[in-house]
Amino acid sequence: MEFFRNFSLNFYPLSEDSLEKISELLTLKTFPKNYELVSLGQNPTNVYILKSGIIRAYNIDEKGKERTKTIYTPIMTSGNLGALIKNEPSTLIYECLTDCEVLECDYQSFYNLSLQHHEISIFHYKILEAIYIREESKILELQILDATQRYKNLQEKFPGIDNLINQYHIASYLNITPVQLSRIRKNYIN
The missing domain is CATH 1.10.10 (Arc Repressor Mutant, subunit A)
Structure with missing residues (x-):
C-alpha cells in the first residue's frame, strides 16, 4: 500500500478511503524477462504500475521489423490504454525486458470505481493527462530532435x-x- 500511496502522490492526493478502495483492486505480481504482459491481438484487461524492471511496448511492421513505441521504467503506468478503452485487440506487444515487479489492476474495475467516486475520477483523469503528455512529448521528440x-x-x-x-x-x-x-x-x- 505504501508504494501505491507514493505513486498516487505523483498525480493527485487521494484520501485514505480512496487509497483503500483502489488498493483492493491491486495485485502485486512478478514476471520474468521476456514475458508478454499483452500479446498481439489479445484483448487486454489489465493496467500495470511498474515497481521494478523495464517493459517495452512494440509492434511488428509488415516486413517483420520490431518498432519499440514506449519504454517503461519505474514508476510508470503500462498497458494498452487504447485497446482497453475501445475493448478491442491490442496492436502492440507489451514485453518485460528485465524481470519485473508490477501492481496489476483490472482496468474495467478501476474505471467503474472512478465512475462511483469523484476523487478517484480526478485521479484517473490526472493519470490519463500524464500519459497523453508523455506520448505527445515522444512524438515531438521524433519530429524535432x-x-x-x-x-x-x-x-x-x-x-x-x-x-x-x-x-x-x-x-x-x-x-x-x-x-x-x-x-x-x-x-x-x-
Missing part, C-alpha cells in the same frame, strides 16, 4: 539504460538502426 539529441534525452530520463536492455531495443525506441546507435554512443561517450 535529431538522433543524437533523442539519445541524450533517453540517457537523462533513464540513466544507465544501456546496461539494462539490448541495444537494438534502444535503437528501435529512438527510431534509428543499431549501427547509427553505435556511432552515436561512440561520439557521446568520447
Whole structure:
C-alpha cells in the first residue's frame, strides 16, 4: 500500500478511503524477462504500475521489423490504454525486458470505481493527462530532435539504460538502426 500511496502522490492526493478502495483492486505480481504482459491481438484487461524492471511496448511492421513505441521504467503506468478503452485487440506487444515487479489492476474495475467516486475520477483523469503528455512529448521528440539529441534525452530520463536492455531495443525506441546507435554512443561517450 505504501508504494501505491507514493505513486498516487505523483498525480493527485487521494484520501485514505480512496487509497483503500483502489488498493483492493491491486495485485502485486512478478514476471520474468521476456514475458508478454499483452500479446498481439489479445484483448487486454489489465493496467500495470511498474515497481521494478523495464517493459517495452512494440509492434511488428509488415516486413517483420520490431518498432519499440514506449519504454517503461519505474514508476510508470503500462498497458494498452487504447485497446482497453475501445475493448478491442491490442496492436502492440507489451514485453518485460528485465524481470519485473508490477501492481496489476483490472482496468474495467478501476474505471467503474472512478465512475462511483469523484476523487478517484480526478485521479484517473490526472493519470490519463500524464500519459497523453508523455506520448505527445515522444512524438515531438521524433519530429524535432535529431538522433543524437533523442539519445541524450533517453540517457537523462533513464540513466544507465544501456546496461539494462539490448541495444537494438534502444535503437528501435529512438527510431534509428543499431549501427547509427553505435556511432552515436561512440561520439557521446568520447
